[in-house]
Amino acid sequence: xxxxxxxxxxxxxxxxxxxxxxxxxxxxxxxxxxxxxxxxxxxxxxxxxxxxxxxxxxxxxxxxxxxxxxxxxxxxxxxxxxxxxxxxxxxxxxxxxxxxxxxxxxxxxxxxxxxxxxxxxxxxxxxxxxxxxxxxxxxxxxxxxxxxxxxxxxxxxxxxxxxxxxxxxxxxxxxxxxxxxxxxxxxxxxxxxxxxxxxxxxxxxxxxxxxxxxxxxxxxxxxxxxxxxxxxxxxxxxxxxxxxxxxxxxxxxxxxxxxxxxxxxxxxxxxxxxxxxxxxxxxxxxxxxxxxxxxxxxxxxxxxxxxxxxxxxxxxxxxxxxxxxxxxxxxxxxxxxxxxxxxxxxxxxxxxxxxxxxxxxxxxxxxxxxxxxxxxxxxxxxxxxxxxxxxxxxxxxxxxxxxxx
Ligand code: CTP
Numbered sequence: 001x002x003x004x005x006x007x008x009x010x011x012x013x014x015x016x017x018x019x020x021x022x023x024x025x026x027x028x029x030x031x032x033x034x035x036x037x038x039x040x041x042x043x044x045x046x047x048x049x050x051x052x053x054x055x056x057x058x059x060x061x062x063x064x065x066x067x068x069x070x071x072x073x074x075x076x077x078x079x080x081x082x083x084x085x086x087x088x089x090x091x092x093x094x095x096x097x098x099x100x101x102x103x104x105x106x107x108x109x110x111x112x113x114x115x116x117x118x119x120x121x122x123x124x125x126x127x128x129x130x131x132x133x134x135x136x137x138x139x140x141x142x143x144x145x146x147x148x149x150x151x152x153x154x155x156x157x158x159x160x161x162x163x164x165x166x167x168x169x170x171x172x173x174x175x176x177x178x179x180x181x182x183x184x185x186x187x188x189x190x191x192x193x194x195x196x197x198x199x200x201x202x203x204x205x206x207x208x209x210x211x212x213x214x215x216x217x218x219x220x221x222x223x224x225x226x227x228x229x230x231x232x233x234x235x236x237x238x239x240x241x242x243x244x245x246x247x248x249x250x251x252x253x254x255x256x257x258x259x260x261x262x263x264x265x266x267x268x269x270x271x272x273x274x275x276x277x278x279x280x281x282x283x284x285x286x287x288x289x290x291x292x293x294x295x296x297x298x299x300x301x302x303x304x305x306x307x308x309x310x311x312x313x314x315x316x317x318x319x320x321x322x323x324x325x326x327x328x329x330x331x332x333x334x335x336x337x338x339x340x341x342x343x344x345x346x347x348x349x350x351x352x353x354x355x356x357x358x359x360x361x362x363x364x365x366x367x368x369x370x371x372x373x374x375x376x377x378x379x380x381x382x383x384x385x386x387x388x389x390x391x392x393x394x395x396x397x398x399x400x401x402x403x404x405x
Contacts, residue, residue: 003031005179008081010106013041014088015156016122016165023168024054039106063105078113083178088122088165098136118146125161148174173380186400189230192269195223196276198238200256205287215362216240219275221388223248236262256306267318274310274325314345328354337371
């Protein structure tokens with residue numbers, strides 16, 4: 001995903017600059033071309049030699065360097081990147097950016113760039129909270145600059161609070177998102193998708209039901225991302241609070257059986273994504289009257305298994321070219337997901353750790369791994385909306401290779 005991308009990294013003068021060395025190393029491992037501008041203050045914390053060795057590139061420091069300017073002018077430096085990251089972004093750098101001051105190579109490149117800019121602030125708590133910094137922050141955000149962090153915790157100055165540079169994995173996920181947003185999507189226009197989402201409700205009697213904690217956030221985000229990429233999307237959803245995404249045809253259902261019927265009626269399609277948390281069981285026979293408390297103690301609920309929608313679609317006469325399921329697991333994630341892909345007969349499985357500590361179920365964030373016949377690709381921790389865009393990219397790439405084959 002990151003291989004071949006070009007990053008201009010501007011290293012400001014903060015104690016957290018040491019973390020940036022680790023960032024450079026991780027990005028190089030992933031094939032990112034990293035060009036660094038080291039500010040004068042930044043060079044007090046990390047050496048140009050370390051930055052050059054890790055980035056495997058020349059380090060740029062001076063605005064009026066004759067050699068640097070003849071090899072790579074500051075305008076080209078700022079334009080040849082796909083994304084620009086300032087880390088650590090000090091209060092001083094943020095102030096200069098907000099005011100449009102260009103008095104060194106870093107600030108000049110920032111003023112000259114036409115590429116997405118991300119900043120990862122790091123400073124003392126009071127400097128961060130100062131009205132001047134907060135006003136600069138608001139100005140930068142209003143101009144479309146992405147702000148990563150800062151994180152809270154022990155600060156190098158001995159105080160505790162907000163002001164820490166976020167950790168390297170968080171910087172990497174923010175960069176991945178920025179690179180992704182900047183990569184043109186192969187066309188999905190005209191293709192049809194069916195997406196299931198949300199929980200199902202299985203009636204126990206006319207007033208009670210069996211349900212689960214699925215919010216529908218992931219399925220709805222996927223339906224929205226596919227529609228935004230030009231697909232005709234039918235979203236078949238159990239009961240959720242989620243708004244229907246723009247451009248998506250919603251079909252609301254309650255039970256697993258209703259969901260299956262709606263999915264079969266919506267076929268044929270090019271793509272099926274089973275993001276719903278379908279209840280595994282329903283009552284073996286319908287109970288028409290409300291169950292009453294009685295002398296016999298609590299009633300035994302006789303359950304029977306629900307149809308497996310994903311498996312049915314994967315073996316259907318009208319099977320879509322690409323069938324994608326989720327594996328929500330609390331242990332042995334990748335083994336279970338790999339086995340589930342084969343058992344269900346789907347092409348891809350998105351393995352999802354839903355242990356309560358992750359907060360994935362019902363939350364806004366998720367950590368997915370894409371399991372295909374080719375292997376397992378772990379995706380970074382991200383919002384469900386980002387994960388949906390990443391999936392849309394993978395799907396678009398898949399269909400474009402099918403077309404080219
Ligand atoms: N799924 C489905 N119909 C069902 C159960 C699950 O379509 N009756 C789909 C889900 O939408 C998801 C995938 O199957 O894409 C896996 O769901 P999961 O609940 O993780 O798996 P189960 O089949 O319930 O397997 P297990 O109970 O062994 O975890």
